[in-house]
Amino acid sequence: MWSCPCCLRFKFSPEELEQRYKSQEIDKMIEKDKQALKRQVKLLLLGAGESGKSTFLKQMRIIHGPKFEYELVKEYQQDIYQNIVRGMRVLVDARDKLDIPWEDYSNSEIGKRLLECENPTVLDAILFANYSPLVAKLWKDSGIKRAFDRRREFQLSDSVEYFFNNLDRISRYDFIPTNQDILHCRKATKGITEFVIPINKVPFLFVDVGGQRSQRQKWFQCFDSVTSILFLVSSSEFDQVLLEDRKTNRLEESKDIFDTIINHRVFKNVSIILFLNKYDLLLKKVANPETDIRWYFPQFSGNSHSIQDVQKFILAMFTGVKRDPKKALYHHYTTAVDTENIKVVFNSVKDTILTRNLEILMLQ
Ligand SMILES: Nc1nc2c(ncn2[C@@H]2O[C@H](COP(=O)(O)OP(=O)(O)OP(=O)(O)O)[C@@H](O)[C@H]2O)c(=O)[nH]1
Ligand SMILES: [Mg+2]
Secondary structure (H helix, E strand, C coil): CCHHHHHHHHHCCCCHHHHCCCCCCHHHHHHHHHHHHHHHHHEEECCCCCCCHHHHHHHHHHHCCCCCCCCHHHHHHHHHHHHHHHHHHHHHHHHCCCCCCCCCCCCHHHHHHHHHCCCCCCCCHHHHHHHHHHHHHHHHHHHHHHHHHHHHHCCCCCCHHHHHHHHHHHHHCCCCCCHHHHHHHCCCCCCCCEEEEEEEEEEEEEEECCCCHHHHHHHHHHCCCCCEEEEEEHHHHHCECCCCCCEEHHHHHHHHHHHHHHHHHHHHCCCEEEEEECCCHHHHHHHHHCCCCCCCCCCCCCCCCHHHHHHHHHHHHCCCCCCCCCEEEEECCCCCHHHHHHHHHHHHHHHHHHHHHHHHHCCC
């Protein structure tokens, strides 16, 4: 209630007046926060491990700001060095286990050295200089390339090829990661990361979670007041198994998670947007005569080397689990490492989300 300041002066001591003034200011701030919270759009990024959730969030920063801070870029730089060394170790080990001969036998010594040296916890430009010539030499060996071609049989991050192909630039002492390098950098998310980005003067709160099995029990902590769920699927993973148990098909796992989310009663009024991600990798896989989606999904009845047929099949797999026929489900084919693609896709997604948010506000 508003009170006339002149009357208040006779009723209260200066201390009491000050106290009153402070509490009125606090009330105003709380009210302002409440209004801002009401206007805020909360977007949950969900999906299995490696589906591209954190990459999508990086794109939001690249497109809408704020820029990556210097310290963060330095962290990415170290992670990129780690991605490269770990990636080559995995390939050397796989070549051995798959019994693929070296093209140049002298590389076996280099491979052994790489496997035997202790895994450094922090790699900087100076330390990385010890590794980069070894990695460059091994990447040229057809034995390693053949192991790489059989990568679906073991666990290798999708970005290592990009980094190996950019090794000369990355090995320079003055290397500073570009946005493209940052987008390819792989670090599994542990826990929950929240990031607010003002878009069209509306605060968008992005919530990024870890998608691996051990991380999923934390998801329910962020199920409150969600405006929309952006569910990411790595569509190129139809022939791969999970890192967590090395036997479950990755696409099947992703579909099961989607089933739980889309049919969850907490999300009855939440719009769900499905991103069939890693379109670039899917395109390459479908064109490859050495693989066939039918080997993993015998129910596939189209042309297994037609990208449209494969996309249609994967989409139907996901839309098919939705139990409520009235529930809206939007979908997009995305390449999360491609800024132009995400710019276009997010523009249309944003309009859907804002309209939906307005409807919710009007109902309140
Ligand atoms: N080529 C390609 N790579 C992608 C795409 N989307 C993501 N990646 C890469 O895939 C890897 C995994 O992406 P992340 O964004 O870390 O996946 P995530 O869903 O956050 O994974 P978790 O944190 O483990 O749940 C990274 O190395 C990305 O650069 C894509 O559309 N195309
Ligand atoms: Mg992540």
